[in-house]
Amino acid sequence: MHGTTEEGAAMDAEADHLHHLLLDLVRTAEFALMDGLLPGRELSMSQLLALHELDHRPGLSQRELAAGLGLEKSSVSRMVADLEANGLVERHRDPDNRRLYRLAITAEGRRLHRRAAEVLHERYQRWAAAMTPGEREGLAAGLPALLRVMHADRHDHG
Template sequence: MGTDADHLHHLLLELVRTAEFALLDELLPGRVLSMSQLLAIHELDLHTGISQRELAERLGLEKSSVSRLVADLEVDGLLTRQRDPDNRRIYRLDITEQGRRLHRDAAGVLHERYERWASAMTEDERAGLAVGIPALLRVMHADRHEAG
């Protein structure tokens, strides 16, 4: 088991190291996005009106990191931030039309990349990923909940 865990460890480190560059490199011409920004836009397009705290939980980031992230996205015109009328301590976040457009464009480019990568793999390789990735995510989520 040790050798398998070591091999998986190295593969996962290489995947994480490569993923952000492979996913975000020239994603949209003239637009630099971090993985956190892209994930935040995705969450806000799916869940309108969530609080900054909820966004932090969904992204697995500290509140201070999300506060800076939200401020940057607001300056870029990708979201709006308004105080909750029922609880003035809470900010509610809504994606703007520009944010929706960015999400849609980025999703289209990423989908094309995923299709290209999948078509370069064999059927067995794709089937292995389709089983292995959900299994890995399942145990990672379970481990995170046990630790938290």
């Protein structure tokens, strides 16, 4: 509850401004991140995130990968099949539970993930260098705060 009507109106205006900024960020982000990332390779943001997870957390099941990515199991199943067909991921039966498959990133998948991470890091450095120190400081403080409240809201209402 806002203390005054004026404070409430200011908060509504700030929320509306943030809403528009976040929509623009979402629209721009995938193109800015993925465009020309790996010439000659078609890779979606979800696939890149899956390779990242599997490079850092080997042996995940499809269910665990889906939970880690916040995606539906059926979507991850199709994505893993595509990654497997492209030689980036392998599926192996879990010896302790034959109903489960464990996922492993292949050497090619690891190479692709590492190359993408290098290119993205170069982009992040270029973007950060184009910002003022105050802008970088504000972003470094504001983004973690926004992520914290978004995660809490998702947990509370998801």
